[in-house]
Amino acid sequence: MRLDLSLYLVTDPDLCAAHGLQETVLAAVRGGVSVVQLRDKHVSDAELVPLARRLKTALAGSGVPLIINDRLEVALASGADGLHIGQDDGEVADARAALGPEAILGLSVQTLDQLARIDKGRLDYLGLGPVFATPTKGDHAEPLGFEGLAELVAASPLPSVAIGGLKAEHVPAVRRAGADGLAVVSAICGTPDPEAAARAFPRR
Ligand SMILES: Cc1ncc(COP(=O)(O)OP(=O)(O)O)c(N)n1
Ligand SMILES: Cc1nc(C(=O)O)sc1CCOP(=O)(O)O
Numbered sequence: 001m002r003l004d005l006s007l008y009l010v011t012d013p014d015l016c017a018a019h020g021l022q023e024t025v026l027a028a029v030r031g032g033v034s035v036v037q038l039r040d041k042h043v044s045d046a047e048l049v050p051l052a053r054r055l056k057t058a059l060a061g062s063g064v065p066l067i068i069n070d071r072l073e074v075a076l077a078s079g080a081d082g083l084h085i086g087q088d089d090g091e092v093a094d095a096r097a098a099l100g101p102e103a104i105l106g107l108s109v110q111t112l113d114q115l116a117r118i119d120k121g122r123l124d125y126l127g128l129g130p131v132f133a134t135p136t137k138g139d140h141a142e143p144l145g146f147e148g149l150a151e152l153v154a155a156s157p158l159p160s161v162a163i164g165g166l167k168a169e170h171v172p173a174v175r176r177a178g179a180d181g182l183a184v185v186s187a188i189c190g191t192p193d194p195e196a197a198a199r200a201f202p203r204r
C-alpha cells in the first residue's frame with residue numbers, strides 16, 4: 001500500500017489524556033489523519049506493548065498505519081506497521097534487518113549533513129524538523145523555518161513529512177516547501193475536538 005504522509009499524527013500521552021489516547025486517535029482518523037505514531041517517553045516497553053496492540057486492533061480496516069516511536073522491540077512485539085527513529089535511536093540497518101522489508105521505517109533529519117549520510121535504501125520516509133520551536137519536544141534542534149525546510153526537501157531522495165509547531169494554517173507553506181505532509185502533536189492531541197482539528201487541515 002502507498003504510504004500517505006499527508007497528515008501524520010504523533011501522539012503524546014499528556015496532551016491526549018483529556019479524551020483518552022485511543023479515543024483521540026480514532027477521532028483523528030475520522031477527521032482524516034493518514035498515519036499514527038505512538039510516542040511515549042515515560043512508560044516501559046512492557047507497558048507500551050499492550051497499548052500498541054490495542055491501537056493496532058482499533059486501526060484495523062482503517063488503512064491507517066501504526067508507527068512506533070523509538071522502540072524497535074515494541075514495534076516487533078506489537079505487530080505495528082513500522083518504526084520511527086531519530087539520529088540517536090540506533091542504526092537504520094539494524095532496524096531494517098529486524099523489521100523486515102515490508103515494515104515502514106522513518107528517520108528524523110535536522111540538517112543537510114545528516115541528510116547526506118542517510119541510509120536511503122533502507123528507509124521509507126524522513127521526518128524533517130523542527131520547522132518551528134515547540135514546547136512538545138523539549139530537546140528539539142534549531143528550528144528550520146520554511147526556507148530551511150525547503151532546502152532539506154530539495155536535497156531529500158525520499159518522501160518527507162515536516163514536523164514542529166505546525167498547525168492547519170501552515171499546510172500551504174509546507175506544500176510550497178515541497179514536503180509530502182505535516183506531522184503534528186498539539187494541533188490535534190491538545191484540542192477539545194480532535195476530529196474537527198484533523199478535519200481543519202486542508203487536503204488535496
Ligand atoms: C514524523 C516524525 N518526525 C520526527 C520525529 C522526531 O524523532 P526524534 O528526533 O527521534 O525525537 P523523538 O520523537 O524521539 O523525541 C518524530 N518522532 N516523528
Ligand atoms: C516529536 C517531535 N519531533 C520534532 C522534531 O523536530 O524532530 S518536533 C516534535 C514535536 C511536535 O509537536 P507539535 O506538533 O505539538 O509542535
Ligand SMILES: [Mg+2]
Pocket residue numbers: 069070084085086089
Ligand atoms: Mg526518537
